[in-house]
Amino acid sequence: MSTHNSPTEPAMSPKRPYLLRAFYEWIVDNGLTPHVLVDATYENVVVPRQYVKNGSIVLNISPGAVHALHMDNDAVTFSARFNGASFSVYLPMPALKAIYARENQQGASFYDSEYGMEEPAKAKESATERLEVVEGHKTEDSNDPTPPRTRPNLRVVK
Structure with a gap:
């Protein structure tokens, strides 16, 4: 299925923001921890x-x-603590590459074609396929029995 519109099809906005919000809600509703994979080299990303x-x-x-x-x-914004320091994060929608649950890696990956960028060869696969394990982050406030990782983590900003 092509994401490009033919001359007879009406122009549609990208579906990524809608899918991102839906997968976020689905992951949270199931009591799991949503993580996003971000292309930090994309223009205007603030991390x-x-x-x-x-x-x-x-x-x-x-x-x-x-x-x-x-x-x-257009974007995902929030503030979080990184090593105790508050930081405002700005993620333009095209920079978001995937959303998944930390506990079971179920979620969705997104491809660049809907934002006018070249689509990778494996983009032909379903966007809702099971994702590969990506090293996640553990919040310091969680009661997760897994050992802490040396990678960055987020904490509640009060």
């Missing part, structure tokens, strides 16, 4: 650069890890 690895960053966006989460059709 703590010291936690970017290979041009990407994975962020815990659970209600207990972020403050003032806002997802609109």
